[in-house]
Amino acid sequence: MRYALDKENNKIEVSFSGELAKCGICDSNVKGRKGEQRIKHWYHHEKKTIDCDDWYEPISEWHLKWQNIFPKKNREVPITNNKVSHRADILLNNGLVIEIQNSPIKFSEIKKRELFYGKKNLIWILNGNNLAKNSILNEDVFTFIKKLTISIPKKFELIENYNFKNVLNDIIEKTEIGYLKSDKNRFRIENENTLVFEFLDDKITDFYLTEAQYKYFIACVYESLYDQIGLDNFRQKIEIDYSSIFEEVRELRLIKKYWKKFIDKMEYPVFIDNLNGLKENEIFYYQKNRIINKNKFIDYYLKYA
Numbered sequence: 001m002r003y004a005l006d007k008e009n010n011k012i013e014v015s016f017s018g019e020l021a022k023c024g025i026c027d028s029n030v031k032g033r034k035g036e037q038r039i040k041h042w043y044h045h046e047k048k049t050i051d052c053d054d055w056y057e058p059i060s061e062w063h064l065k066w067q068n069i070f071p072k073k074n075r076e077v078p079i080t081n082n083k084v085s086h087r088a089d090i091l092l093n094n095g096l097v098i099e100i101q102n103s104p105i106k107f108s109e110i111k112k113r114e115l116f117y118g119k120k121n122l123i124w125i126l127n128g129n130n131l132a133k134n135s136i137l138n139e140d141v142f143t144f145i146k147k148l149t150i151s152i153p154k155k156f157e158l159i160e161n162y163n164f165k166n167v168l169n170d171i172i173e174k175t176e177i178g179y180l181k182s183d184k185n186r187f188r189i190e191n192e193n194t195l196v197f198e199f200l201d202d203k204i205t206d207f208y209l210t211e212a213q214y215k216y217f218i219a220c221v222y223e224s225l226y227d228q229i230g231l232d233n234f235r236q237k238i239e240i241d242y243s244s245i246f247e248e249v250r251e252l253r254l255i256k257k258y259w260k261k262f263i264d265k266m267e268y269p270v271f272i273d274n275l276n277g278l279k280e281n282e283i284f285y286y287q288k289n290r291i292i293n294k295n296k297f298i299d300y301y302l303k304y305a
């Protein structure tokens, strides 16, 4: 552990090897260790176990870097629930616990920690250098270049029980126009009566139909619902527009290699630091598949320190 208590119950770090202090959780004597090999820490020299907190993990530089962002009072804070105590890596004033995870952890441990700290609230920060070393974050860029809109009338006086929603539905469900929704093409309904398709640059030749063909399919749907009454008139009211657009869409994709499956067991928000494909000042919000500016991330949580 990083902090122990001196005689006045001040939270102190090790300043020399052999220094004596008290554990903030179990009150037993602890001794300071400071050397070349490992980061200075306190250990329980009178006990068989090195630490009374069985969730203990050796301190890493990366760990310290994250802890040091927050004031000392928020670092390594003992929390007690039902007479069991653990040291939260960071406990903010609003009760949020930030667990800084540098090394692999068992499924069962995740559950335990989430139950324990989750009573307050919890986020995880993982070290991608250790826990996602072979995975990489990629950005796929899709360019939409064509837009097709098909409108049918909302009202059509020649037919008593005319219902444009039924017609639209059948166009999508029962004609080849419905295939245009496939793959990465985008589809939406605008103003209730307009079908909008947007096509990616490499998908143009496969789908393209002529205006006459679209109208033919729609007329078939109309006919199956209302016979031929007013068919020609209805046909004339169909509006079809085909135009060029240019819209780039970027999509993040985490390519998982030798992926540590325990990460997917974490139910609280997981942020991965040091992930391949991230810039120095970025951190990855795993469940939301989103890159976040690290400074903004830190500023957000520092408000509660």
Ligand SMILES: [Zn+2]
Pocket (backbone or CB within 6 Å): 023, 024, 025, 026, 027, 028, 044, 051, 052, 053
């Ligand atoms: Zn202790």
